[in-house]
Amino acid sequence: MLDDMDRRLLRYWQAEPSLSPGELAERCGMTPGKAARRIAKMEDDGIVQGVSAVVNWAALGYAVEVSLRVTLDKTQSNAFDAFLAEARQVPEVIEVQTFLGRVDVRLSIIARDMAHYQQIYRSRILTLPHISDIEALMQVARIKSEQTLPI
Known part of the structure; x- marks a missing residue:
């Protein structure tokens, strides 16, 4: 290739x-x-998918990053699609990942401070459809974040 x-x-x-x-x-x-x-x-060929700017969110005043592990109520046939469609609409959600296993979705959320995060969580996250369980992990430090491949 x-x-x-x-x-x-x-x-x-x-x-x-x-x-x-x-x-x-x-x-x-x-x-x-x-x-x-x-x-x-x-x-x-899809090997290179564009060039982008990497934004330092902390430099823009977003000091809090929280990872939410979400389990969905899968008794609803459209639970994944409905949840993902609405989660994409939350501006502070900077990453969405889906998984196989106990946790269905992980959301990465940025906020200016804890008060701002609490507002996002209550008004935007908890209103997302089909949530069965949610666990928040507060990021303390980013030790490694690498996009390059050892080619």
Whole structure:
């Protein structure tokens, strides 16, 4: 699927996402056109799904992050779909994951402070449909958060 040159491009790009195709080409020892074509192919193949800015939520005043483990009432046939559709609409929910097992869904929520979190929890989270059980885990520290792959 990927050859050595593709892997080299990805290693440099992951290390410095702001590099242009020309800069990547120079570092990889290829022409800018060839680098651009390889990048476009990786995008077309779904290997690269875009370049995004990483926002430091704490720098914007969001000091609290809470992980909610949610178990849904699965006696309703549309429980997952209805819950997920409404959870996506809560702006402070920055991540939604689904699981197999006792916990069905995990929500990551950011808030300015505990009072703001309590407001979000009471007015936006507890009103989501089909919740059977919910457990909150308050994040104390982020030790590792890595998006790069060892290519």
